[in-house]
Amino acid sequence: MDPRTKHTYRRQLYEFVKDILVECPKCGKRAMVDTNGYTFFQTMAENVRVTCSHCAYHKTLNRVSIRSKHFIIGAAFDPFFRLPLWLKTEMYGEVLWAYNHEHLDILEQHVAAKLRERNGFKYRIKGIGARLPRWMTAAKNREEVLKAIERLKVK
Numbered sequence: 358m359d360p361r362t363k364h365t366y367r368r369q370l371y372e373f374v375k376d377i378l379v380e381c382p383k384c385g386k387r388a389m390v391d392t393n394g395y396t397f398f399q400t401m402a403e404n405v406r407v408t409c410s411h412c413a414y415h416k417t418l419n420r421v422s423i424r425s426k427h428f429i430i431g432a433a434f435d436p437f438f439r440l441p442l443w444l445k446t447e448m449y450g451e452v453l454w455a456y457n458h459e460h461l462d463i464l465e466q467h468v469a470a471k472l473r474e475r476n477g478f479k480y481r482i483k484g485i486g487a488r489l490p491r492w493m494t495a496a497k498n499r500e501e502v503l504k505a506i507e508r509l510k511v512k
């Protein structure tokens with residue numbers, strides 16, 4: 358793992374809102390929310406679908422308003438169906454979560470880095486690296502958080 362990182366300050370959370378891994382509401386196993394190419398700048402998402410390969414559960418939302426107060430990015434559930442995320446675990450009284458494996462990889466890179474460079478960004482940093490909670494980025498918690506991320510990767 359590279360001891361330095363600067364890319365986590367450029368990636369934003371909405372970039373990971375695609376192929377979200379969730380708990381199936383029917384059987385409790387892993388299901389996936391296919392966002393049908395959703396991008397953050399759209400005001401409506403169309404044909405968003407959740408499917409479970411274990412029990413064949415499926416549901417489709419034909420149109421979802423992104424500007425709705427119910428559409429929340431940045432919580433331990435998916436923003437479309439509000440199903441609990443599959444990649445989550447409790448730590449230090451908080452929840453470590455990720456939308457998908459790509460999101461988990463970025464979290465791992467940021468936490469593992471001993472030097473996190475901002476490259477001159479001083480204000481209005483909206484990148485995922487600047488928004489992580491202090492308990493997750495603290496050096497004293499690094500090893501335990503990385504172990505939890507490894508457990509989530511094989512879940």
